[in-house]
Amino acid sequence: MVSQLTISERQYALATLLLLGLGGLAMAAMGRGDPIAVHGYIVLIFAIGLSFVVMAGYYAPEPDKTRLSRYYDDPTKVGIVLSIAWAVVGMFVGVWVAALLAWPDLTFDQAWSSFGRLRPVHTSGVIFGFGGNALIATSFHVLQRTTRARMPGQFAPWFVLLGYNLFCVVAASGYLIGVTQSKEYAEPEWYADIWLVVVWVSYFLIYLRTLARRKEPHIYVANWYYMAFILVVAVLHIVNNLAVPIAWNAAKSYSLFSGVQDAMTQWWYGHNAVAFFLTAGFLGMMYYYLPKRAGRPIFSYRLSIISFWGITFLYMWAGSHHLHYTALPQWVQTLGMTFSIVLLVPSWASAGNALATLNGAWHKVRDDATLRFMMVAAVFYGLSTFEGSFMAIRPVNALSHYTDWTVGHVHAGALGWVAMITFGSFYALVPWMWKRETMYSPKLIEVHFWLALAGTIVYVFAMWNSGIIQGLMWRTYNESGSLTYSFIDSLVAMHPYYIARAFGGLLFLLGALVAAYNVWMTIRQSRMDAIDAGEDADIPLFARDAVQAGE
Amino acid sequence: MKEFFHRKIERNAIGFVVAIVAVASIGGFIEIAPLFTIHETVEEAPDMRTYTPLELAGRNIYIREGCYACHSQMIRTLRDEVERYGPYSLAVESKYDHPMLWGSKRTGPDLARLGEKYSDAWHVAHLINPRDVVPESVMPKYGWLMRNELRIDDLGEHLVAQQAVGVPYTSEMVDNAVQDARGQAAPDTDAASAVAERYGEATHVRAFDGDPSRLTEMDALVAYLQILGKLTDKANQQAAAVEVEEQ
Amino acid sequence: MELEKRDRVTGRMTTGHEWNGIEELETPIPRLVFYFLGATILFSVICWVLYPTWPLGSTFTKGLTGFDQRNLVTEQVARADAERAAAWAGKVEAMSYAEIEADPALMEPVREAGRTLFVDNCAACHGVNATGGPGFPNLTAKSWLWGGEPEAIEETIKVGINSTNDDTRVSQMMAFGRDGVLAAAQISDVVTYVRSLSGAEGDAARMEAGKEVFAANCVACHGDDAKGSHDVGAPDLTDHFWIYGGDTSSVYTSVYSGRQGHMPHWDTRLSPLQVKLLTLYVHTLDGAPN
């Protein structure tokens, strides 16, 4: 892979790694006795490790100019592998924390292994590790294909992908050693936050520069979504993470906002992390891989337009539905509720657009598990957005908030939508990337599909049940007008559902392991018999000379 | 018409970027900015005090261990919550909370009114192994809190950072942060009486973990738990005022 | 370059663009979408008119209903109080403990309300079934520290034991060993004696010696017969119930290091009615799991 970099890019890489290593060294040396030192060592090891990789390939001959007439896919390939690795880790921890709620002593008497520290490892692992890598990998692929332009340069994509993974590693390891800001989905501390801003700006620049070189006059819908994902996440991230560190050599910081303003900012962020990370980004993915796999045109261009702008505008108002009946002034709650309701229209428009795109290809959905993954994802997207809008209604939220119903909703979206669309896209993408006709085993895709579907259904039904029971028990009054159940009564009632959820999650995890194996074997096969399927079989021939020269 | 317009911006990457940022900024701005300008958003509470250094350290342990993943600190304006947990939470009660810890999941009960509900000894026993005292519990064990000495050397820096984000610590409080942390968990010492002087007579000065000779993370966390809902009496006063009105 | 093409399956025109093989159809937006949008916007506008919604600099629109979640819940709680008072709670407040307990119909709502109150507030220490645990007394044992009459129980709940309340009940088992009052051997003796009071076997000589130690040091609180004293909250040492455990080492620790249980006070957290309900609940506990 290093051999694909020009000599100057290799020098850039080494210089960057040197700076990064020095940064890590400074953190390690100055932060004595503070957890930031641990992160210093992690950064240092990361930089040294990568330097070895670059140095090993440093004297390889420079790539020839013909590369510029091809797309640059190495970062996409690595991104896919990293994404799957994070999926396995993140979901394993998910199953672990699920088991802890059923059997709380299923752990070690060690701080790092307690529920409160593992839970964010799960959420960050799956959202940022699995989801984020999948988004970066697919966005690089889609961006180049739909602009018919190669990414400018080969260094920046690596910087984004690997820099992003460094952020993920710092985040997850931080929770284990007790470094967290406690803001859900924004837990990493200030220095990781700043690093992510640098990475993210580079990501955005790759996007802009590639678009500037595009050979297609129009920007394709998938890129609208990927761009909204990049831009809005940047805005959200910067504002919500504003904080004052206690010292430059300490991990701990205090967030700039407090109390009610902090709550609103946090859920403006939190809700739109869902909207622009877990929704917009993956809609971008869907808008490319689903029509591509189905071989069908998008059902309606105009529907795409109103869904896109509807989602971009409306989602940003909805965050306050996480704070119904709280000390947040009621006027904000009314806004959050009503905009969440209107939001259902563009959400369903997107889901409908996707499903209607399958018209004329339903026989493929029946026969092709890859396409079926995408179809089911669109259905779950419709389902979870409906559920979300419903839960945003104040009286409904009165019941659902704080309960497992929210967790059920989350995983209907996360397993049914996010994970399914990702696996579907990967199954389409991996053979293209590694130049194979198909995945190693289409049968295993089928197995994965049913494991994933069964796991999702068991998980979601268990949580709907437990959430609604929990919510009802908390507010049930007996005839004499006193509360019927104590909190502990509700806790005891949850036990069977927690077992069921752990089981559903285990099925889903097994599915992910099957996927990992299948992808691994596909890669191995392609290594073993390096067939030349004609370079970049997925580039339409006429496009070949149209790919603009790099640099 | 509309189509035509859209086809145009679809061809202009920079225009598209600007449009996305503009369209996406409206909602957040309209919902967040007024929270700073509308006066009644945060109630007045003249008796509101800041966390002592020990309580602040405890709060940081609460954050570190991820207690917020299971416990809310926000009693909603719903009858069952008020009847179960006490007066609904006010905005002012988390005015000095950077960040707030309202939570989003109640695997365990709400803790907004926990202060002084149980004894220190119970908290210690419960945190060491919740199932010793509540057999039905699914809460993790936190045995290391009792084993770990509390880190206090940087507490002054903590208070300075708190000052920077707007918490009214005095320079005297900053200067004495370390002694105050020690004193609050070592009753009958000079340092102990100094804490009460600085933070108010109602400050709890006790050997929270049962051992006045060691300052542990358990001391800090229990001190924090015992102050929950007690920084101001506003919520109780408001509830009492309503009762008087009715009579 | 915008070649108009027709899709074979639907017969619709495409937009003429193509991205690596992906095309888009010129399908008009289904009517339904607009109806749906209209309906949700209508719903929103109605909400905006009725409820507080739009910020206006330093204030916000209040809505025609003047609805406020805080006022509403305050009203609901007050109404619930009034309804309960009318149905049964008023009687509970007015009647004496004996009268209430004599009225099975009244005791039913008392027990229902009492149980939830108990489990939400007291079970952390005393257990869901009030059977206690190490350090926390069993309330079903009828082995009262401060007396089993409702008035005594009520007082304990209100002011607590060794609590932060100004009027708290105070109880203190002295640290005979740590404070150097008794030597280790004497403590072992008295422990053997004390355990024998509830039937434990032990060395006869030690028991004799222990009996003397007890008479000299302990009767002041635990009484001549070791049946405890409700005045100082000293437990009965002759029954089979132990707060801190009846094995030799627990009893030894009790005598060596002393004990000072802490029962919080509830007068500021719970209303007088709630305290009365709890008193009745605790007083009529039979220890059967519920």
Ligand code: HEM
């Ligand atoms: C193997 C499959 C999975 C299992 C067993 C699992 C399990 C869990 C558990 C036990 C929790 C904590 C719930 C609680 O606190 O009560 C949780 C939270 C969460 N999980 Fe998963 N999970 C899985 C997959 C995923 C995936 C793939 C995603 C995202 C792409 C995801 C996103 C989340 C999020 C966002 C939360 C936080 C929910 C909230 O705060 O309300 N999970 N998960």
Ligand code: HEM
């Ligand atoms: C129209 C679209 C949607 C709306 C209106 C919506 C609304 C909601 C509501 C009302 C809650 C509960 C807040 C609470 O009571 O605490 C929630 C939680 C959540 N939703 Fe959605 N939802 C939507 C779509 C989605 C999708 C597609 C996902 C994808 C994964 C998702 C992920 C989440 C997550 C992760 C949470 C948990 C937040 C937390 O408490 O940590 N939502 N959503």
Ligand SMILES: [Ca+2]
């Ligand atoms: Ca952060």
Ligand SMILES: [Ca+2]
């Ligand atoms: Ca949450």
Ligand SMILES: [Cu+2]
């Ligand atoms: Cu939301």
